[in-house]
């Protein structure tokens with residue numbers, strides 16, 4: 001690993017440290033000069049980062065099998081990558097983020113680069129390898145989706161946007177689940193109370209149901225009623241060979257979460273969909 005420098009001693013050291021500790025050719029992270037990253041397309045801005053999709057000209061490290069006993073180090077053809085550009089010159093922050101990425105998603109970080117105009121550092125990570133035409137196209141990044149009607153780069157983040165229930169604790173809780181969602185149909189959402197109709201009090205059958213679920217931790221939850229959720233559960237529809245996102249009005253159970261468990265000052269009720 002000779003003949004490169006990031007221009008910053010700390011960044012050089014962190015890359016070299018990971019390189020020294022690498023145990024496989026394919027897992028080596030590297031300094032990626034910015035000219036090796038082309039076709040940059042801005043996807044979104046978050047508080048301290050900007051996300052781009054790009055093409056990495058060198059391609060990822062692979063091992064080719066030449067014969068039964070012989071293997072050789074190689075590179076894939078140029079490939080799609082995701083760039084996380086840190087809009088800060090605080091090197092320590094970038095290093096902290098980089099280490100976090102390495103811990104969370106080992107083998108998905110290819111290296112570090114730098115925007116030569118702004119001197120902002122960039123973490124180069126794997127794009128989802130599962131992009132397929134049959135999953136349809138993502139309307140946000142214009143790439144094929146990573147699963148049916150779902151883009152893992154864009155959709156978890158998009159789910160967290162444009163809604164609030166005005167209780168910070170609950171917002172953070174739901175958004176935490178949304179950012180980790182892996183498919184359209186299993187996203188948890190905030191359901192405004194006016195999306196629920198035909199609410200029926202079921203106190204009388206409550207006991208029975210609680211007995212049925214005695215194996216679950218239901219102590220914090222009180223099943224109080226049933227309702228129709230007009231907007232309805234998320235489904236995937238197939239229309240003339242194309243898959244589409246859809247909703248189906250559905251019956252739901254409502255449980256009341258004890259207020260003191262959420263936030264002493266919270267006055268609202270929380271609806272849980274079953």
Ligand SMILES: [Zn+2]
Nearest residue numbers: 138141151154
């Ligand atoms: Zn996308």
